[in-house]
Amino acid sequence: MTQRFALIIDPVHADEERADYADSFTVVDATAPALSVGELSTQRGDGVFESIGVINGHAQEVIAHLERLANSAHLCDLPVPHQEQWRQAVAVAAAECSPGEAVIKLILSRGVEHGPTPTAWVTAAPASDFSRVRGEGVRVVTLDRGYDLDVAERAPWLLLGAKTLSYAVNMAALREARRRGADDAIFLSTDGFVLEAPTASLILRFGDRFVTPAPAGGILHGTTQLSVYEYLSGRGFETGYDRIPATDLPSADAAWLVSSLRLAAPITAIDAHPIPTVPALTSDLNHYLLSPRD
Numbered sequence: 001m002t003q004r005f006a007l008i009i010d011p012v013h014a015d016e017e018r019a020d021y022a023d024s025f026t027v028v029d030a031t032a033p034a035l036s037v038g039e040l041s042t043q044r045g046d047g048v049f050e051s052i053g054v055i056n057g058h059a060q061e062v063i064a065h066l067e068r069l070a071n072s073a074h075l076c077d078l079p080v081p082h083q084e085q086w087r088q089a090v091a092v093a094a095a096e097c098s099p100g101e102a103v104i105k106l107i108l109s110r111g112v113e114h115g116p117t118p119t120a121w122v123t124a125a126p127a128s129d130f131s132r133v134r135g136e137g138v139r140v141v142t143l144d145r146g147y148d149l150d151v152a153e154r155a156p157w158l159l160l161g162a163k164t165l166s167y168a169v170n171m172a173a174l175r176e177a178r179r180r181g182a183d184d185a186i187f188l189s190t191d192g193f194v195l196e197a198p199t200a201s202l203i204l205r206f207g208d209r210f211v212t213p214a215p216a217g218g219i220l221h222g223t224t225q226l227s228v229y230e231y232l233s234g235r236g237f238e239t240g241y242d243r244i245p246a247t248d249l250p251s252a253d254a255a256w257l258v259s260s261l262r263l264a265a266p267i268t269a270i271d272a273h274p275i276p277t278v279p280a281l282t283s284d285l286n287h288y289l290l291s292p293r294d
């Protein structure tokens with residue numbers, strides 16, 4: 001995937017009010033170097049980010065992503081991004097996206113070492129093709145995340161509810177899943193509860209009830225999971241947030257990994273135990289997730 005568009009945001013103060021923030025954006029050559037070697041995002045992964053799905057030029061759930069970016073920034077003691085300024089930056093990037101599926105990334109880093117301000121930028125590029133995982137599904141393995149369910153509250157400096165740039169652990173978990181012959185992973189807490197996937201939320205179906213692990217357990221609250229719940233509630237299904245013991249996984253009537261770019265990928269097996277799939281519902285979910293959502 002090649003970067004097609006990038007702009008640097010000159011962050012303004014959180015309570016600044018103006019109608020147009022265009023003069024705080026600098027469009028740069030997306031294929032040329034743009035960051036200083038002193039950047040703490042690259043040196044330490046010290047920053048936060050968001051990935052927004054774009055469908056035919058429409059950026060999905062922008063405000064939900066900006067709210068989560070603000071929450072991540074708050075958890076990391078970074079200046080909270082100015083929502084309207086970033087919304088306008090997303091609109092500029094979305095206008096550059098070709099028809100089809102694309103991805104807009106928002107990055108807010110602590111900036112250059114010893115520098116005065118954070119560094120902030122937005123990129124847009126074509127998205128990978130996720131049609132196979134949406135259709136055929138994914139086999140997952142469970143992996144110990146090494147923390148118990150209450151660690152987020154006990155040790156907030158682990159930043160577990162923030163979407164930080166430090167994704168090396170998540171990528172290592174995906175490689176381990178592949179080594180074990182699976183496509184993806186589900187993290188478990190050391191006390192035996194289900195958490196999330198390295199880059200997606202998990203939704204399980206038991207009868208006509210859909211459950212996802214409660215975000216209080218140190219996981220990211222997924223924007224796609226929230227959209228899926230809105231859709232399912234509209235169809236009369238019960239939805240909820242629970243502490244889900246890993247021992248419940250084999251009895252799920254269906255399960256999905258959901259995230260902003262892949263959308264809903266049905267899980268076909270967990271630790272080699274087959275999980276039933278419901279292709280018609282998965283197709284309805286993806287149809288809904290591909291429709292314009294604000």
Ligand code: PLP
Binds near residue numbers: 198199200201
């Ligand atoms: N959990 C983690 C760890 C993620 O990285 C992601 C997305 O990248 C998600 C959940 C799903 O979030 P969203 O649906 O907002 O993309």
